[in-house]
Amino acid sequence: MKRSIGPSTCLAPLPAVIVTCGDGSENNAITLAWVGTVNSEPPMLTIAVRYSRYSLPLIERTGEFTVNLVDRALLRATDICGVTSGRDCDKFERAGITRAKGEKVSCPSVAESPVSIECKVRSRVDLGTHAVFFGEVVNVIAAEEYLKNGKLSVPEGRLVAYANGKYVGTGEALGTYGFTAREKRQ
Amino acid sequence: MKRSIGPSTCLAPLPAVIVTCGDGSENNAITLAWVGTVNSEPPMLTIAVRYSRYSLPLIERTGEFTVNLVDRALLRATDICGVTSGRDCDKFERAGITRAKGEKVSCPSVAESPVSIECKVRSRVDLGTHAVFFGEVVNVIAAEEYLKNGKLSVPEGRLVAYANGKYVGTGEALGTYGFTAREKRQ
Secondary structure: OEEEOOOOOOOOOEEOEEEEEEOOOOEEEEEEOOEEEEEOOOOEEEEEEEOOOOHHHHHHHHOEEEEEEOEHHHHHHHHHHHHOOOOOOOHHHHHOOOEEOOOOOOOOEEOOOOEEEEEEEEEEEEOOOEEEEEEEEEEEEEEHHHEEOOEEOOOOOOEEEEEOOEEEEEEEEEEEOOHHHHHHHO | OEEEOOOOOOOOOEEOEEEEEEOOOOEEEEEEOOEEEEEOOOOEEEEEEEOOOOHHHHHHHHOEEEEEEOEHHHHHHHHHHHHOOOOOOOHHHHHOOOEEOOOOOOOOEEOOOOEEEEEEEEEEEEOOOEEEEEEEEEEEEEEHHHEEOOEEOOOOOOEEEEEOOEEEEEEEEEEEOOHHHHHHHO
16 A cells, blocks of 8 residues: 655665865865766766755865765764764864875865765756756775775675665675576576 | 775665656666655656666656665566566566556556655756656655655665665664764753
């Protein structure tokens, strides 16, 4: 039994990430769940940033941002970067996270994040409450334990998702993409 | 210790969803992970569809699609809708899922999905390999067990995410958004 409840933003589970932006003179870390992959060649993702956010003009000015994936160890820092503003405090200090120098972008990344995705803004779409930045991934910086033969291999049960107002853990792998097709071939 | 591995699409965890599209004359179900929320007023989300996909002209022609969230019971159907094409078979039949009549859109939804998000296309952005459709959410249809006082309340441990080529389970809630701010006030 299902019933209509009217429109709302209820897509889930979403990635919980810390987006870093700005440069040496001014920078910030902002927690977002409204991010998504949108293109494979070149690799691109979007981030949706509310107009009132302190980070928005930083991203606009520099044309760069970094998406830092969040594991369980970063949960408290992630929440702190979500509920405080860079206008009022140094969020890195407040959240107990460390700035790492960007490799292909001028903005810092979060040293403690297992995977930092460096992006350059290619376009922007303005909606009612949010600006959507289309970022091209120019580099990925990953922790050794998230790598296997030089390629990304996310360990099970580490990353954090966001669903319906809550941070939720990811658990065991339930199957690899295409598992039903491989069964038939056997 | 982190190191650069070059650009790739590695944002995770992403939502695993079945997108339904088309109308009475021709319709389809396609598994996507490249979907994301982008705006709150009005509620909007994006879906990124590879140009070669059978569903793309269906979405373009009708200007509508429905995003169906995936729980563990839908895992096999989700994989089947990801690795088969609507050009070759009736994916609903092949995957063992049931068409439900759309309420505010002409396309069917997946009856077995716990939450179906009906959308109307408001704009489209064309990237290198994928077309990104911006959909306004016009209605949400939810299973009773996903509702609490008429509002969406996702039970823990049910929804499926996608990370690095694998379907992964979501687990227990780790905290509610803002938990660090509430601690301080106590």
